Amino acid sequence: MTTEPAPERRVATAARLLAAATGDRLRRGFPLARLTSFRLGGPAALYLEAETDGDLAAASAAVAESGVPWTVIGKGSNLLVSDRGFPGLVLRLGKGFRWAGRDGVRLLAGGAMPLPALAGVGLTHSLAGLEFGVAIPASLGGAVRMNAGAHDHSVSEVLESIEVYSIPGGSRSMVRASDAGFAYRRSSLPDGSVVIGAVAKLRPGHPDAIRAEMEAARSWRRATQPLAEPNCGSVFKNPLGDHAARLVEAAGGKAMSVGAGSAGRRRSVRGPPGDGGAACRRFRPGIHLAGGRSGRSRSRSPSPPGEGGGRCCR
Ligand SMILES: Cc1cc2nc3c(=O)[nH]c(=O)nc-3n(C[C@H](O)[C@H](O)[C@H](O)COP(=O)(O)OP(=O)(O)OC[C@H]3O[C@@H](n4cnc5c(N)ncnc54)[C@H](O)[C@@H]3O)c2cc1C
Numbered sequence: 048m049t050t051e052p053a054p055e056r057r058v059a060t061a062a063r064l065l066a067a068a069t070g071d072r073l074r075r076g077f078p079l080a081r082l083t084s085f086r087l088g089g090p091a092a093l094y095l096e097a098e099t100d101g102d103l104a105a106a107s108a109a110v111a112e113s114g115v116p117w118t119v120i121g122k123g124s125n126l127l128v129s130d131r132g133f134p135g136l137v138l139r140l141g142k143g144f145r146w147a148g149r150d151g152v153r154l155l156a157g158g159a160m161p162l163p164a165l166a167g168v169g170l171t172h173s174l175a176g177l178e179f180g181v182a183i184p185a186s187l188g189g190a191v192r193m194n195a196g197a198h199d200h201s202v203s204e205v206l207e208s209i210e211v212y213s214i215p216g217g218s219r220s221m222v223r224a225s226d227a228g229f230a231y232r233r234s235s236l237p238d239g240s241v242v243i244g245a246v247a248k249l250r251p252g253h254p255d256a257i258r259a260e261m262e263a264a265r266s267w268r269r270a271t272q273p274l275a276e277p278n279c280g281s282v283f284k285n286p287l288g289d290h291a292a293r294l295v296e297a298a299g300g301k302a303m304s305v306g307a308g309s310a311g312r313r314r315s316v317r318g319p320p321g322d323g324g325a326a327c328r329r330f331r332p333g334i335h336l337a338g339g340r341s342g343r344s345r346s347r348s349p350s351p352p353g354e355g356g357g358r359c360c361r
Contacts, residue, residue: 052114054134058092060113061136068105069095079128079137082120084184088128091137098143100219103212103241106138111215119241121189122161140188144243149174152250153207158188158243162195162202165247166261175252176205178260182268188242194229198264203229205247211240219243 052060065073077094080086093115097103110117116135120126144157147168154174156165162185166177179200183190194203206224213220216239228235236242286294 057113057115058135061109061115062093064109064112065093065095065105065136068109069102072096072102077137079120079123079126079132082139083123083126083128085127088126089130089132091133091135093136094139095136096139096141098141100212103138103214103243104217106136107212107214107217110136111217117214119188121159121186121192122184124184125189125193138241140186140241140243144188152248154247154249156187156245156247158186158191158210158241158245160187161185162187162190169249170254170257170261173252173254173257174249175257175260176249177247178257179264181261182264187245191227191242191245192234192236194232194234196232198267201229201231202247203227203234205249207246207248209236209242209246210244211236212243213237214239214241 062073062075072095074094075092076090078090079094080088095102095106097106106117109115116133117138118133118135119138119140121139140157140159142159144159145161147154147156147160147165149155149168149172152174154165154168154172154177156168162177162180162183165187166181169175169177179196179198180190180202183195183197185193185195189195190202191206191209194201196202203224206227206229208224209222209227211220211222212218222236222240
């Protein structure tokens with residue numbers, strides 16, 4: 048009879064292998080709250096900021112050999128981390144994957160490139176098509192994974208190809224955007240895919256028009272979201288033909304607060320004030336209650352992160 052190694056054994060094995068490859072860059076018991084826009088949740092058993100393919104290869108080998116659970120995060124703007132933290136390896140792409148370049152009407156960029164910065168690179172080269180992304184606080188990797196979008200546009204419209212690193216396969220490959228299974232705020236990349244880069248095909252535009260569209264997107268954001276407070280933007284997906292914010296408001300959900308969280312006077316769900324330390328378990332009920340109330344007032348109910356909208360690190 049074969050028995051599965053205990054979770055602690057897997058973490059210990061992965062830690063040993065990864066520390067041999069990455070030294071003290073491997074962190075243990077690393078607090079995740081500060082890496083999320085909600086500022087909530089517990090620590091990662093292991094945390095590595097990957098700077099090179101070599102780091103990803105080391106992570107891949109450690110996962111393959113130890114069987115430790117793993118996940119990848121970007122800018123943490125769609126993550127609700129459990130109070131228990133994450134009992135395995137959390138990867139995040141570091142500066143080595145934060146780059147962008149231009150080839151004609153195409154922008155090529157690394158997975159850690161912030162989406163707003165990439166939109167800015169488009170403006171620099173008078174390339175239009177990414178203006179909608181100027182105020183979405185995503186990394187390119189997270190934006191691809193979630194098919195981020197706003198103002199009736201989404202990244203899948205401009206993406207041509209996506210470069211992924213497979214864990215535990217340990218190899219790079221290109222996925223055509225048409226094969227990435229994009230739908231509203233989701234993609235269906237193969238399991239274990241870390242988005243390490245992507246190619247977006249834009250179109251020539253006039254800088255004044257691009258700049259004006261970006262400013263309109265920023266103004267809308269300032270008017271609709273409490274940017275100075277911990278939040279995750281629009282926590283609910285819009286149901287077909289309607290707006291989640293309207294449903295929550297109609298159900299009286301915007302005035303509610305439960306535990307540490309509230310639906311917010313504007314359109315987003317707000318986290319508690321402060322920087323970490325607050326409990327996810329006191330916050331989730333607010334999301335569920337706001338969604339549930341609007342679901343009762345309408346037959347379609349919005350979905351909170353962890354249930355289609357994003358990822359909850361349990
Ligand atoms: C104030 C605010 C406003 C927002 N406005 C919008 C909006 O207008 N439109 C919109 O679509 N979203 C919006 N969001 C949500 C969020 O910005 C998007 O979902 C974004 O795509 C998440 O990107 P991220 O880098 O923060 O990913 P994270 O939140 O870190 O992760 C989200 C998911 O992507 C996965 N992931 C992250 N990086 C990678 C990678 N390199 N490879 C593979 N998978 C990866 C994670 O495992 C997780 O499943 C908003 C959030 C906030 C806080």
